[in-house]
Amino acid sequence: QVTLRESGPALVKPTQTLTLTCTFSGFSLSTSGMSVAWIRQPPGKALEWLALIDWDGDSYYTTSLQTRVTISRDTSKNQVVLTMTNVDPVDTATYWCARIVGTPWDYGMDVWGLGTTVTVSS
Amino acid sequence: SYELTQPPSVSVSPGQTANITCSGDKLENKYTSWYQQKPGQSPVLVVYQDRKRPSGIPDRFSGSNSGNTATLTISETQAMDDAAYYCLTWDNSAGVFGGGTKLTVL
Numbered sequence: 001q002v003t004l005r006e007s008g009p010a011l012v013k014p015t016q017t018l019t020l021t022c023t024f025s026g027f028s029l030s031t032s033g034m035s036v037a038w039i040r041q042p043p044g045k046a047l048e049w050l051a052l053i054d055w056d057g058d059s060y061y062t063t064s065l066q067t068r069v070t071i072s073r074d075t076s077k078n079q080v081v082l083t084m085t086n087v088d089p090v091d092t093a094t095y096w097c098a099r100i101v102g103t104p105w106d107y108g109m110d111v112w113g114l115g116t117t118v119t120v121s122s
Numbered sequence: 123s124y125e126l127t128q129p130p131s132v133s134v135s136p137g138q139t140a141n142i143t144c145s146g147d148k149l150e151n152k153y154t155s156w157y158q159q160k161p162g163q164s165p166v167l168v169v170y171q172d173r174k175r176p177s178g179i180p181d182r183f184s185g186s187n188s189g190n191t192a193t194l195t196i197s198e199t200q201a202m203d204d205a206a207y208y209c210l211t212w213d214n215s216a217g218v219f220g221g222g223t224k225l226t227v228l
Contacts, residue, residue, distance in 0.1 A: 063216060
């Protein structure tokens with residue numbers, strides 16, 4: 001059974017760095033064709049794709065946030081970490097991680113975590 | 123940057139067919155996937171590679187992609203299909219979501 005679980009602080013102050021961890025089971029990110037992506041959704045708004053890391057360790061970012069966001073992996077711990085610097089209240093959102101099997105731009109995100117809610121406020 | 127445009131809302135009567143569109147420049151040259159999201163829940167993949175269904179998704183859900191428009195079609199719509207639907211494609215190795223469409227079954 002494939003599961004993903006997001007964890008991190010519920011409250012972060014403006015200008016701080018946000019670190020979110022995705023802990024997964026049921027697959028290995030070292031296996032060819034596997035990827036993990038991060039997606040977020042501000043309250044009442046649309047989904048926004050943030051970043052992806054694949055089985056080769058290659059990472060990809062949405063253009064609007066690529067100067068503030070870093071995605072990394074620890075294959076021994078089955079974890080993917082998203083770091084976002086200099087957060088602002090507009091970064092308040094529910095954050096999800098999700099799995100992709102196959103070439104990312106050919107396939108969909110087939111398993112999602114439950115999400116973690118992050119509020120940016122002083 | 124690449125943009126996908128969806129109608130904010132679509133209404134359909136139970137048992138009828140709902141069509142939700144997603145428009146983007148030369149979208150037919152890219153694969154599109156579709157996600158269903160109910161309030162307070164994580165999104166669920168319902169269609170990938172334009173027209174394929176993951177296991178467990180009813181065959182009432184189908185997709186197509188031609189020209190600048192991808193379409194999610196839900197046949198014999200049921201009350202449980204009442205949800206928001208998002209399209210996703212990829213541009214320059216980054217994912218792009220549409221703005222979402224609220225499907226109301228009434």
